[in-house]
Every structure is written in structure tokens, then in C-alpha cells.
Amino acid sequence: MPGIPHGSRRIAHAKKCVRTCLAWSMRSIGLTRAVDITGHRVQRRHEPHNIPIETLRSLVTITEAGSFTAAAVALSVTQSAISAQIKRLEFLSGGALFVKGTATLTEKGRFVVEYAHRILALNDQIISAGGKNGNQLRIGIPALYAGTLLRQIFNACRYGVEDIAYYSDTSPNLTKRFSSGHLDIVVAFALSVPEKATRWWEETLVWVCAADFKPTPGSPLPFLSFPGCVQDDLARRACQQAGTKYDIVFTATDHASHFEAIRSGMGCRAFVERAIPPDVNIMRNSFLPKLPPCYSAIFAKDDGDDERIGGVVRRLEDLLAPAEHREGGLKK
Numbered sequence: 001m002p003g004i005p006h007g008s009r010r011i012a013h014a015k016k017c018v019r020t021c022l023a024w025s026m027r028s029i030g031l032t033r034a035v036d037i038t039g040h041r042v043q044r045r046h047e048p049h050n051i052p053i054e055t056l057r058s059l060v061t062i063t064e065a066g067s068f069t070a071a072a073v074a075l076s077v078t079q080s081a082i083s084a085q086i087k088r089l090e091f092l093s094g095g096a097l098f099v100k101g102t103a104t105l106t107e108k109g110r111f112v113v114e115y116a117h118r119i120l121a122l123n124d125q126i127i128s129a130g131g132k133n134g135n136q137l138r139i140g141i142p143a144l145y146a147g148t149l150l151r152q153i154f155n156a157c158r159y160g161v162e163d164i165a166y167y168s169d170t171s172p173n174l175t176k177r178f179s180s181g182h183l184d185i186v187v188a189f190a191l192s193v194p195e196k197a198t199r200w201w202e203e204t205l206v207w208v209c210a211a212d213f214k215p216t217p218g219s220p221l222p223f224l225s226f227p228g229c230v231q232d233d234l235a236r237r238a239c240q241q242a243g244t245k246y247d248i249v250f251t252a253t254d255h256a257s258h259f260e261a262i263r264s265g266m267g268c269r270a271f272v273e274r275a276i277p278p279d280v281n282i283m284r285n286s287f288l289p290k291l292p293p294c295y296s297a298i299f300a301k302d303d304g305d306d307e308r309i310g311g312v313v314r315r316l317e318d319l320l321a322p323a324e325h326r327e328g329g330l331k332k
Contacts, residue, residue, distance in 0.1 A: 053123055055089040056116040058082050059097065063113055067103050073191065076172045076228055136163045137308055140174040140186040143229075144255050145320070148275050153187075156315040161308050170228040170253075178299050185312055187320065189230040189272070190295040197297035198313055201321050205231060205291040207283035208276055209268040217287050221246040222267030224258055230294055235270035242289035272296075274322065296320065 061071040062082070072079040089112070090097050097109035105113060141153055146168035157164055167174070171188035178186040194200050215221060221239065223246040226232040239246050250261045258269065262280055270291055276282065298320075300313045 049092075051089065051092050051119075052085075053120070055085040055092075056119055058085040059089060059109075059113060060116050060120060062086070062098075062103055063105065070191075073233065074172060075176060076170070136165050137161055137185070137306075137312070138165050138167065138183045139312070140167045140169065140177060140183045140188070142171050142174065142188055143168055143253075144189075144231075144272065144275055145187065146255075148255075148277070149320070152319055153316070156319045157312050159315065160311060171230050172228055175299065178301075184301045184306075184309060185316070186299040187316060188297055188299065190297050191230055191234065192295065194295055194297040194299075196299070198300040199317050199321070200295055200297040202293045203296050204273040205234060205270045205294055206273045206276070207235075207268050207288050207291065208262060208271045208280050209283050210263055210265040211279075211281045213265045213268065213281070213283075215268065215283075215288075219245075221288075222249045223247060224249065224261050224267045224269040225251045226253060226255075226258060226269070227251065228253065231270045231272065234292055234294055238270075238289040238291050244287075244289045 058071060058075065061074050062068055065071045065074050068079055068082050068086075072082045075082070086097060093108065093112050095108045096106050097112055098104060099106060139157060141150070145153060154166070167177070167183060169177075171190065174183065174186045174188045175190075177183045178188075188194075189203070190197075190200070209215075221244060223235075223239075225248045236246075238244075249267045250258075252258055252261070259277060259280065261267065262269070268283060271280075272294065273282070298313055298316055300309050
């Protein structure tokens with residue numbers, strides 16, 4: 001019959017008619033909220049008078065990181081997700097939290113941030129208390145060290161500590177778990193000086209490839225990508241700032257796969273110089289963009305009643321930090 005949709009369009013048309021009739025029926029009997037067939041309210045993702053905890057964490061992270069972009073990196077989400085959460089929070093709090101186009105707080109923003117810190121602290125304490133197994137010490141190590149120094153880290157940490165659980169992930173994810181109270185000690189890489197770290201030091205980044213790999217000057221750089229990795233992010237930024245074109249030819253989220261890709265001659269990427277295996281070549285080509293330093297940091301829970309934490313931090317620093325740092329360099 002003319003005017004009646006066919007196939008999937010017919011189904012969509014029928015659903016639309018049902019929704020329209022249901023909405024009209026609800027208004028006709030005075031209902032303004034969605035209900036199910038038993039008369040109970042249907043659960044919404046966000047209630048209009050409840051503030052989602054992730055919006056508060058995004059707000060606080062922006063103020064600490066200094067920008068929406070840096071906050072997105074710290075929380076391992078997209079910048080559009082951060083912006084959407086702030087818009088949601090502004091709607092719920094009834095006004096702008098940032099001066100338009102900046103990361104500068106408005107008067108209302110300063111008020112909300114003050115309470116956001118308190119709410120997040122309580123939230124994280126609850127999660128920390130519920131997620132810990134008795135007297136267990138929870139230690140996070142970056143994936144790069146898990147692939148090259150795991151045995152040494154294990155031997156250093158277990159001295160005088162009976163119950164330890166280890167977690168390996170990207171540095172942004174580890175620092176996020178530490179901030180949420182899920183980890184007691186974290187070793188992580190950072191894009192900039194980690195002011196809130198218990199210990200930190202500067203690391204040298206270098207381009208690495210197979211011994212027989214020969215990139216062609218003027219051609220796009222064959223790039224091995226590790227999404228969420230600090231070294232990957234710094235390498236991309238260096239290429240963009242220098243105007244160096246690159247093609248992503250391999251993507252993986254574990255360093256064992258990356259080292260195999262390097263050895264096979266697939267391409268190159270940036271690594272912390274002190275963590276490079278002996279069979280991997282450092283690229284000294286003049287046409288490659290200069291890499292900025294990255295920073296290694298140890299974050300530790302401030303728990304004066306747990307002497308194990310201070311001991312583990314000192315042993316990790318002795319194992320991982322360069323000699324010049326241990327002799328009085330950049331120790332915080």
C-alpha cells in the first residue's frame with residue numbers, strides 16, 4: 001500500500017508510533033516520568049539531582065593539569081569526553097565553572113572544586129577500603145618495566161614484605177588507579193615534572209629500530225604505536241612540532257610485541273634509553289625529530305603507620321633511578 005514503509009523502515013516507523021502513543025497516554029493521565037508495566041520508575045543513567053563522580057574527577061583533574069587536553073591524557077579519555085562531563089556538571093550546578101575558552105575557574109567553579117575535592121576523597125576512601133585484601137601491599141609498575149625489569153623489581157620489593165600484589169598497565173592508567181585508592185605504590189612515566197610524586201627523575205628518550213633498519217629521508221617515518229603510552233605520546237608530539245610525517249604501521253599495547261616488531265624491521269618508536277634491550281639499535285639520524293625528556297616517578301600513599309611503604313620506595317629508587325639521581329640529583 002502507498003505511504004507504508006517496507007522492511008526495516010516499517011519496523012522503525014512502528015516503534016516511533018508506539019513511543020508517540022505512549023508519551024501521549026502518559027501526559028493524558030498526568031505522568032511526567034517514564035514507568036514500566038509494573039508501575040515502577042525506569043532507571044535513568046543520571047538522576048537530575050545526583051552528580052556523577054566522574055564529572056567531579058574531570059573538574060579536579062583539569063585544575064591540577066592546567067588544561068582540558070592535559071586532563072584528558074591524565075584520565076585516559078578523549079578531550080570531547082572531558083568537555084561533555086564539564087557541560088553536564090555545569091548544567092547540574094547551575095552555571096559556568098570555567099571562563100569561556102580557558103581552564104580558569106569562575107567564582108562558581110572555585111566553590112564547586114572545593115567540595116569536589118572532599119567528595120572525591122570520601123569516594124576514594126570507600127573504594128580503597130573495600131578493594132584491599134587485608135594487609136596486602138599493592139604495587140603498580142609500567143608495562144615497559146614489567147617486560148624488562150620485572151624480576152629485579154620483584155626481588156627488591158619483597159624484602160621484608162610478605163604480601164604483595166603487582167599490577168602492570170600504562171602509566172596513565174596506573175596513576176589513575178593510585179589516585180582512586182586502588183594502589184599503594186606506583187612507578188610511572190610522566191609527560192612533565194610530576195610535582196606530587198614521592199620521588200622523580202628525568203629520563204632520556206631515544207628513537208630505536210632494528211640494527212639493519214634504514215629509513216628513507218623525506219619519506220613518512222614508519223611508526224610503531226602504543227596507545228596510552230607516555231613515550232608514544234611524546235614521540236607523536238615531537239613529529240608534529242618538527243613537521244615530520246609518519247605512518248602508523250603497527251599498533252600493540254604490550255612491549256614484547258613492540259620489541260619483536262622492532263627486531264623484524266617494521267619501523268621505529270621512542271623508548272627510555274636505559275630500558276632498551278642490547279639487540280635493539282638507537283637511531284642517530286639527523287633528520288629525526290629531537291625527543292623531549294620524559295620523567296620517571298614513584299607515587300606512594302602517605303601512610304605513616306605502614307613502614308613497609310617507605311622501605312619499598314627506597315629500594316625501587318635504588319633499582320630504577322640513575323646513579324646521578326641517587327647521589328643527590330633530582331630527588332624530591
